[in-house]
Amino acid sequence: MAPISAIEHIANPLVTSKQLINLKNSEDDNGQSVRFAQAQLTSAAGILLRLSQEVIAQAIVLLQRFSVSSRPQDRDAFKPKTLSAASIYLAAKLSATPVSPRSVVNVYAYLTSKASPLQFINPHGVRTNPDPQDYFVTEGTYERERQRLFVCESVVLAGIGFDTRVALPYSLALTYIQALGVSSTELARRVIEHLNAGLLSPQLLYLSHQPNALAVAAIYLAAREIGVKLVEQNWWEVFDVDREDLGFLVLAYGSLANFAEAELKKWKATALSLG
Structure with a gap:
């Protein structure tokens, strides 16, 4: 083998x-x-x-x-x-x-x-x-x-x-945060939350994108949400992620809460059976 x-x-x-x-x-x-x-x-x-x-x-x-x-x-x-x-x-x-x-x-x-x-x-x-x-x-x-x-x-x-x-993005995300010179427990926690939520995405993010892109997008969105300043310029390119993939994943992470809320409204009307 x-x-x-x-x-x-x-x-x-x-x-x-x-x-x-x-x-x-x-x-x-x-x-x-x-x-x-x-x-x-x-x-x-x-x-x-x-x-x-x-x-x-x-x-x-x-x-x-x-x-x-x-x-x-x-x-x-x-x-x-x-x-x-x-x-x-x-x-x-x-x-x-x-x-x-x-x-x-x-x-x-x-x-x-x-x-x-x-x-x-x-x-x-x-x-x-x-x-x-x-x-x-x-x-x-x-x-x-x-x-x-x-x-x-x-x-x-x-x-x-x-x-x-x-291959999962969790350890990569924490490594990238350290490489960016950021020391923030809140940032790391928020990044993990986005990565966990991404598993629930109807867009099957873990099948359509590599772990490095998932990790970078989670860091980008989490940093913007909690106000952590990252390095200037296109830092994501250092981790082999292009702007198009980054933008798609950030939108996907950000839209998941609205999707989940819409699903909850449907469930309240009719409970979903999984057998």
Whole structure:
């Protein structure tokens, strides 16, 4: 097997415009909303499973890759909840903190129940004393869900061509901040917030742009938001990011709050089901 080159550690295969068009054409009217909710569900599951943000981010990226590269019949064969569960299970298995199938099944039963804190599941909030029976998993249900999880995991792996490597922008962003000579905990915190939010973007930013561009755009926007002055001239070019990509990503990061608010209004009218 050929060794992995250094560039492959900080770069990802990018989605093509044809793949994005095919995905859009194969989805129904709620496709974008489902992907947005799936990413939130995956993130919430990762938090409850006590996984690191890097593992959660890898799971979301793998799920998005599957959505883009798989056949419609493969995506439709499983409920969105199951695809999310398989992705978080797979990402955790590849990390230093694997989780058991039982833990995954229990967490997803809770997050998709009447006790769930997720707004697209319970848009009007959770009642004061939710009934534990709402998310109790019987042994029979667990066995069925466990088998479904394993089958879905294998389908996800086949759909992404068994390429599970994901380069993330977090460490790059912190390195770039240091290289720019900026010492600001608030800036670093805001940058991480934008990078986390970018995982939820309907524009699939982590598939369409390399980690260095994601990191630079997050730094640019965060610095402008909190009033941190960066070096003069086109500093982003030092990190191999052109003005066009920078502008697109800054707008994408900045527009996500409005998109999320619009989605919440839709959910309040009709709760979204992920199975």
